[in-house]
Amino acid sequence: MKTVGGGLMLARSLRAIRHKRNLPAQDVAAAMNMAYRTYEEFEGGRGPQTIERIFAFADATDCDPYALILGPLFDLPNFALDCADTKLCLIMMMHLREFAADEGEDIAYLEPPHVIGGFARAFKELGATLEDSERFLQKWLDEKTGFVGLKTLRLRGAVRKPAKE
Numbered sequence: 554m555k556t557v558g559g560g561l562m563l564a565r566s567l568r569a570i571r572h573k574r575n576l577p578a579q580d581v582a583a584a585m586n587m588a589y590r591t592y593e594e595f596e597g598g599r600g601p602q603t604i605e606r607i608f609a610f611a612d613a614t615d616c617d618p619y620a621l622i623l624g625p626l627f628d629l630p631n632f633a634l635d636c637a638d639t640k641l642c643l644i645m646m647m648h649l650r651e652f653a654a655d656e657g658e659d660i661a662y663l664e665p666p667h668v669i670g671g672f673a674r675a676f677k678e679l680g681a682t683l684e685d686s687e688r689f690l691q692k693w694l695d696e697k698t699g700f701v702g703l704k705t706l707r708l709r710g711a712v713r714k715p716a717k718e
């Protein structure tokens with residue numbers, strides 16, 4: 554079992570995601586097939602924070618396991634929480650795995666400038682998408698014009714409340 558570094562930051566991320574999902578610790582522990590006390594140690598950063606446990610937590614809370622791992626490495630305390638719903642890192646890793654499976658050992662022939670350029674273009678495009686969404690939402694809020702679908706609001710963190718009976 555490989556232990557992940559950044560224990561305290563990871564612990565804060567685990568707790569924040571569990572709270573975001575409104576899940577009691579007992580439920581997450583049960584979903585992870587872990588004794589409650591052992592789960593408390595894990596979430597508190599006192600027990601082993603292994604890759605296996607992080608993936609089990611991600612399954613139990615529907616979050617991005619790679620963002621949990623990368624947050625401390627990037628020194629970005631909110632990274633895992635920010636990626637919990639979008640699954641940014643998980644999706645990126647799925648595509649990387651598919652690319653590695655398709656290209657195999659030919660990956661060794663990639664030139665670093667091409668890799669850098671490809672990722673730079675991809676992340677620039679994602680950033681532009683965020684900017685477009687922010688501009689649209691700000692214009693709508695300022696002018697109260699246009700149509701904002703539930704999907705757009707859900708992506709920005711708004712949650713629709715159930716209708717009262």
